[in-house]
Amino acid sequence: MLRKQLSVAANLGLTPSPPNPPPFDGAQDRLEGEGLERRAFLKATATISAGLVVAFAMPGAARRAFAQQGGAGPAPTSPNAFVRIAPDGTVTILLKHSEMGQGIWTSLPMVVADELDCDWNKVHVEHAPAAPAYAHTAFGMQMTGGSTSTWESFTQLRQAGATARALLVAAAAQKWNVQPVDCRTEKGFVFSGTHKAGYGELAEAAAKLPIPNEVKLKDAKDFTLIGKPTRRLDSKAKVSGAAEFGIDVKRPNLLIALVARPPVFGAKVKSFDAAKAKAVAGVVDVVQVPSGVAVLGKHFWAAKQGRDALVVDWDLGAGATLSTPGLIEDYRKLAQKAGTVAKKAGNVDAALESGKVIEAEYGVPFLAHAPMEPLNCTVEIGTDGCDIWTGTQFQTMDQGTAAAILGLKPDQVRVHTTFLGGGFGRRATPSSDFVAEAVQIAKASGKTVKVVWTREDDIHGGYYRPMWLSRMRAALGADGKPTAWAHTIVGQSILAGTPFEKMMVKDGIDATSVEGAADAPYLAAIPAHRVDLHSPTSPVTVLWWRSVGHSHTAFAVEGFLDELAHAAKADPLEYRRALLPADARERKALDLAADKFGWGKPLPKGHAAGLAVHASFESYVAQIAEVSVEGNAVKVHRIVCAIDCGLAVNPLTVEAQMQSGIVYGLSAALHSELTFKDGRVEQSNFHNYPVLRLAEMPKIEVHIVPSTDKMGGCGEPGTPPIAPAVANAVFAASGKRLRQLPLRLA
């Protein structure tokens, strides 16, 4: 297929970009990211045969499907195709979301392919371009985040698959002069009586038929792929070096740029001397851009040496006084004051005057996302617009930002999404920081440029998970149950000053600051409760970090609840069960985890267990950690995890995402922390910003609650419960209650 595209491109007089490592012949041979090839293909289909393209147009809220005709018709440059069926039977599914490890490259095509009844072995996946039709059905922009991809596109993708199938059946029925109801489909073929035809041979005729107004979706009992453990489609490319990440993009005359960015937040370039940088062999140019000074070289090493040699005089500004101890003191003072109320019932202050009153302070530090692939972005400005290759979670926002910088219309900016070497939220910046900077450098230099961040740039580069402090107070009644609960949260707003502020900051409450706290499932059982919020500002840029607000609220709520259970001399599991509503989905997850763990049964000598349950992104996750404490070291031996996410489209993915979320959360629970001194971040790379390594990996068991409830997400919900589960286990093992992450016994 690829070779055919390339040869057609050559016939059209287009120059294909330099070939990447040899492609495979399997379903994964074609990786999105080479825009020239893509455009060549689209043009080529006008002259060969397009087969069938099923696309969705979405005027306002009303969605309607239409087919684009190949053959003699106009070139199917459909910017909103979801499914293409080629004459050779290959089914190409365009993924509007970004694959960053979470497995949607496989699980979303499964949804299309199930309804389409195609041959799974002939499925080929590409990232879709940036276009309005690929907008998130809930957020209205093309993006991947909030653990929403599967549920938000589930029906849309089923309809795309079912529509394509209906057209193929109609084409077959017409060909054989039978009724569509007398046809059946299986693995890429339509059958009727003794007739049999492959989807590929029917595709062209199908493309000429009118799109049905309505298509019948399968009954769940007839699913052949949905709900079945299915291996990833991107494995082969990812174990052979063939998968293309943003950092791997090749373009003619490409220069690599590294940027000298402010050493403290808010600092500005006063002046710079480029002479030494330009003297480095291989350095081509030095340009100033709003974010700093960029050094462009023939390769990374030249640009790096050049940047090291660059002399910049910075105006540091007020950010130079920032220190973590000072910040904590400020937050503590704020926590003593009443904040903006996010949730309230009863008279909390009066209720806190009686009974057994417990007070505690929980805290979490700033964190970098530190995806394995450092940030990068490739920009090529041409006469007809601009091409951007990057691993982004925010296609249309990046497109709009780039268009504004260049004075172009958004559709003149072509965003080519590559595989993402991890995202965790860092590749979803409302300011499009790493894309905007690359566009600025390309514009200022007039060169095709790939900006590459070093790990140090990444750790120092901001957009951190905010530092948070929670002041928790509760009063217990005679039965040990809480009669009052007060939770005061202090931390920077992620959404303030972003385009999301209008939608998600209401009455002074950034919804992401209090999620998991203001809607904690226990509050309904506590007569007097209040959750309030202080949102101090600082020059430090902050962002959503896998599980966003839940990454701090779960730790505070589930840790403090464990303290209440201990004060009430109650079993932590039973204490939670007594407070949770009878029909709470948290309860199902908790019970399944407890059962599989063997909660209450003896553990090996020196081991102890702790648990936590937390709902986030519409999924419900319980985790039980088995730990031991030796000296000041915490060893995590085993984690039992149960999730209720509604229908699990691909159980193998759900399991992987739970493992993934747990490991990500364990890094934060045990190791990672960013601190400021004189405005500078004290950590710089994995030697002093440690993350979990293989030797520390506990045994993780994942259990999925059989559920037909509303679908939730999987990418993030595995993260929030792990820190409190481990902290609670450490308490059970050592009697030491740790309330600050990372957990430190000394």
Next chain:
Amino acid sequence: MKLDVNGKQHEVDVPADMPLLWVLRDVIGLTGTKFGCGMAQCGACTVQVDGAPIRSCVTPASALAGKKITTIEGLSADVTHPVQLAWIEGDVVQCGYCQSGQVLAAAALLAQKPKPTDAEIDAAMSGNICRCGTYQRIRAAVHRASELMASGTKKEKSHAA
């Protein structure tokens, strides 16, 4: 200088201190080897030199004249090295960025210790960070690759140890 990469000779004109990683990626064009930290902390840049895993981000290319360098692209001609097969079967990868290094580290381990214990896997693989948390499936896949090797799954045209 001359470099033997995946059995092919490359004549490159680069500064003597330029790390192999950037010679592979930006000069020769083999981008399967990844940049993660630049200071031998994460293992994303792992390649094999005469069969031993090294961190190409801190190894000057000039030190490798006359040695056999194997990158992920050269581990097998058709993605049939037992480690690759075990990784696919075990559904190990997630974002995939660290996996070139993980696969080469595992292949080097198995070449030395065909039946590694969990402790030996921990020791050999803990220099390779995975932020997606694929460690549990990596452990299982190393054992599976060991079985595949023992059962004689062919390793065709491999330049690896």
